[in-house]
Amino acid sequence: MSLRIALLGLLAASGPASGYDLAKKFETSVAHVWQAGHSQIYPELAKMTADGLIAIEAEGARGRKIYGITPDGDAELRRWLLDHAPVSTQRNEFALQAFLVPLLEPDEAIAVLRRMKDGWEQRLAELERLHVMLSAAENATEEWGRGRFGAYALDLGIRQEHALIAGAADAIADIERRRPANPVITDPAITDAAASPAP
Amino acid sequence: MSLRIALLGLLAASGPASGYDLAKKFETSVAHVWQAGHSQIYPELAKMTADGLIAIEAEGARGRKIYGITPDGDAELRRWLLDHAPVSTQRNEFALQAFLVPLLEPDEAIAVLRRMKDGWEQRLAELERLHVMLSAAENATEEWGRGRFGAYALDLGIRQEHALIAGAADAIADIERRRPANPVITDPAITDAAASPAP
DNA sequence: ACTTGACATGTAACTACAGACATGTCACTT
DNA sequence: AAGTGACATGTCTGTAGTTACATGTCAAGT
CATH class of the missing domain: 1.10.10.10 (Winged helix-like DNA-binding domain superfamily/Winged helix DNA-binding domain)
Structure with a gap:
């Protein structure tokens, strides 16, 4: 349909x-x-x-x-x-990965979330590009009508991506906070005050 | 898969x-x-x-x-x-309605957007309910592991719904602003300063 | 003894969708 | 004249997903 x-x-x-x-x-x-x-x-x-x-x-x-x-x-x-009241059939691979990610080790989970965040950021960039194109078009002054065709969906998409990106960032921070003390120091310059010992 | x-x-x-x-x-x-x-x-x-x-x-x-x-x-x-880098197949009836809504008259469009907003608010309420249940569970203290199973997806869902609800509200406001002067006054108590005459 | 309703597992028929395959036209180059 | 590439329209096959149908078990009430 x-x-x-x-x-x-x-x-x-x-x-x-x-x-x-x-x-x-x-x-x-x-x-x-x-x-x-x-x-x-x-x-x-x-x-x-x-x-x-x-x-x-x-x-x-x-x-x-x-x-x-x-x-x-x-x-x-x-x-x-x-x-027609729309029905939203939830079927989203990103969301499924976010759901399952606690089954991995903290570092692995962070890597997966970073990849998700990257994906959303790319999509956001694409939507922002469309938004600029749409705003530049002559219909910016129009009162109402087909000049707004697609505009609201685009705005909703942009807001959605912002929310998801922020969520991914916070999830990463949350995992880092919860992760059992496991100081993998990659940069040998960082030596002091890095790993707070477990209580 | x-x-x-x-x-x-x-x-x-x-x-x-x-x-x-x-x-x-x-x-x-x-x-x-x-x-x-x-x-x-x-x-x-x-x-x-x-x-x-x-x-x-x-x-x-x-x-x-x-x-x-x-x-x-x-x-x-x-x-x-x-x-597996997930691919997000965009296929969403809500978004499609938001996309097409400028084909309607302003009042009709507002009604459709209100229905969408209601739908998202209901979903948000459901997710908030789940969130409370999950927070109340014993795993709130857990450091990392399957106690977080589903938690990040839930958080992302809640953020997403908030963003969509705000977007719908703003879209409604935008349409009201753009709508050609068409003062349908339902409440007879409101008489003055209601319809600003078109310039 | 009989009925009801929750438990439990499956199949059948149909629609939607993705990816690959197939065909042919036209404009332009060499 | 032959070749290339963009234009343009379609079909086919396999998979995923929805709805409805079909079957049977067990516990508890009457």
């Missing part, structure tokens, strides 16, 4: 497009909230056409088909947004 | 258990990071037994089979935690 909605949303916001166009737009926008490859998109477009939610408006070179949203499609999209 | 890891993690943390036990534990703990029903768990346990990651340690009443983790299983779990 959601793939269908994502495609309807793209067509509603940006006007008619081909499967190829939609797949490209997916990568750079909606993919941050709902991923899909072309091998999923093409069959879905065919089904949606059969269901009357979209229609082929033109056929271009190289078998290119331009799809446009129909009134039925628009109604379906609106209905989903207004009536 | 991840379901397998989640099951190995439960067995490593809490010792031998039956499929039924594991399904129950899933619901109340790991399900917050990785969901799975019993119809997925039973076949997976059979496959894992065939692969030598777990073994039937005893058979009890009512066909109850007790699985325990094997050294191979433990190695597999450790390898995944240490070597």
